[in-house]
Amino acid sequence: MCLGVPGKIIAIYEEEGLKMGRIDFGGVVRESCLDFTPEAQVGDYALIHVGFAISLINEDEAAKTLAILREIVDLDDEIGGHPQEDTVP
């Protein structure tokens, strides 16, 4: 439900009492509301849904997840598990 896209906060400002920010989605910039992420700082990554940051990306958790997954892959290589061929429909 709900397309959420991670973007980097490149500016923070206030507009009519709302905490707003400019979010860089890898080259595309859009204004978004940061009122739900009061702790947000420039440089943080936020998950944006319909023009609102609903969560800040926890970069440590992301790195940890990738490290764990990487281990799974390496482990798999050691055991010699062979990914099966995909079937073409």
Next chain:
Amino acid sequence: MKYLDEFRDEELAQGILAQIRRVLSRPWVLMEICGGQTHAIKRYGIDQLLPPEIELVHGPGCPVCVTPLEQIDKALAIASRPDVTFTSYGDMLRVPGSGRNLFSVRATGGDVRVVYSPLDAVRIAQTQPGRQVVFFAIGFETTAPANAMAVARAKELGLDNFTVLVSHVRVPPAMRAILESPHNRVQGFLAAGHVCAVMGYWEYPAIAKQYDVPIVVTGFEPVDILRGILHAVRLLESGRADVENAYSRTVTPEGNRPAQALIEKVFMQTDRNWRGIGRIPMSGWSLRPAYADFDAELRFDVAAIAPQESPLCIAGQILQGHRKPLDCPAFGSECRPESPLGATMVSSEGACSAYYQYAGSAAAAGE
């Protein structure tokens, strides 16, 4: 893009798949609740990769699909008024009401506009004081804070020309409804990551225990989805009805407190009809009395609307995981994305649309 591309990696996906194959000993039925996940599963062909023992059934988490017909008919009636500028998220424009959609209202002179954010609708109201601006506030918990903010802003700004047509739904009551159905086949849930980003997942352990069903908070990229499946299969294989978070870069157990607080301030829980599924008690949100001035249903007289659903459409059974799009005799023939009978063929998150788009007429032809 950072935090997307890393989670679309083929090597990681294959690694997780190998793990899934290793822990799997028998068939399991999992439901991905969110339509965004259904879309990703079809777009990346994740279901082709999975061992045949794992069946994914598609959940009701497509806000466009479950918005009840009567709300769409109300939207059509309001949008047709000459004094109204009707604003909506893009997907809702094609959803069929009883016989027509917002596109046809626009074609016959209605002022219907697509907005990216509900704050854009508030801005339109500010710049057009002479017109009634109505926003179609649909969505699950993910979208509720944004829609609540639009209403709160309108109140702060003292806008007397802005109202919302609310059709908000909540995930936990739908999960319970699915699990209580006598036809239920779901043995484990992939919970919708972005709903949990807002609400957290503190409500889920009670559901998991009560119905003996593991729940894994899951993201939207291929690696995230496969990881969610791996967690769910592990829990099922070890007989544990636990809740796990496989989307920890975005979701915390408690969720987004400020967002929850604003939802609580603006909305209250209410019974809600789900299109194709029926009434689920306390499964939705409506405006609190303090915000009644911003309720489009009160401002415009739309109470007497009596909707009519296509008799061919089986969207309701699909949304509950009882049947799949290919079971529908109208799929790909009477019902196509350009002329949908039911909402599941409209939204690209809808299961029927996702099947049509990514399995194409191949699926319709039974290949």
Next chain:
Amino acid sequence: MSTNNEATDFQGLVCPAPLLPQDHIEMAHGSGGRLMQGLIRQRFLPAFENSALSAGNDGALVAVTQCGRLVVSTDAHVVSPLFFPGGDIGRLAVCGTVNDVAMMGARPLFLTASFIIEEGLPIETLQMVLASMSAASLEAGVQIVAGDTKVVQKGCADGLFISTTGIGALLVNPDEIGGANARPGDAVLLSGSIGDHGIAVLAARGDLGFEAGVASDVAPLNSLVERTLETSEQVHVMRDPTRGGLATTLNEIAAQSNVGIVIREEAIPVRPAVQAACEMLGFDPLYIANEGKAVVIVAAEDAPAILETMRAHPLGGGAVLIGEVVAEPPGRVLMQTRIGTHRVVDSLSGELLPRIC
């Protein structure tokens, strides 16, 4: 050439109040009278400078030195906003038709252009569009030899609509190149990144409030096409994937040729900003419009040479092999995804709407 002397040069039974110099288009500019003549003489003729047009007759007399067959194509151009990064409606109107003619394996020679102008359009805007058309036709090596203007009341058009018709001389044997000619084993080439035009225009429109830093790719592809045809005699299909994007174009070819087409997601060039805009709005770049890209389907053995030719051309620097033609399943386009699976790529259905939920 007359200057602004209409202001005082009135005659007959008209109110002797002087006409003021206009800076906006008025209904009278389309009335067939003096104001219209002035507009044509001062704005259109100098921009499109050529003898066939300046002869001022009801039609253009043109000489076609190549004998053989002519290719004729026509296209109506509407775009909002009229100016966007990388182009404008004038450049679009020239390139769109030039490219349609070129994709047939022809050398575009002449264009005609008809303008539907909304009352109130600033004349300076019109002037800028005409200058852009002039530059684009120079770039493409074509002449705009006939034209027409109509003015409609305010609200009856969106600023300016331009229809162009193009005439070109066929450079290949008839039936050699066409949508029905793709054969199993052929290579599918693409001249560069997809989605630039659609995203540039959407961003420029401003409705969705995003800045993309992407320029439209709108460009005349006829010289790229000619170099390609000089390189290989085994080009089977050429198409420019405009509205509906690459996905829709490939589906058309698969259906016309009754073949399957398999493309690789990873091979298809998409600029990061276009990809990002698509992520944000829930679009798929495969469905976003292009105005300066060519799909070339060619016998596999000639693919490397054509890629080399295309890459040496300023409009084909990003040319790549994106897939191949297969026998089965006929009429379908399949894509090998980033994670190694295959999925069907369908044609665009309906209007492309931002997917928000």
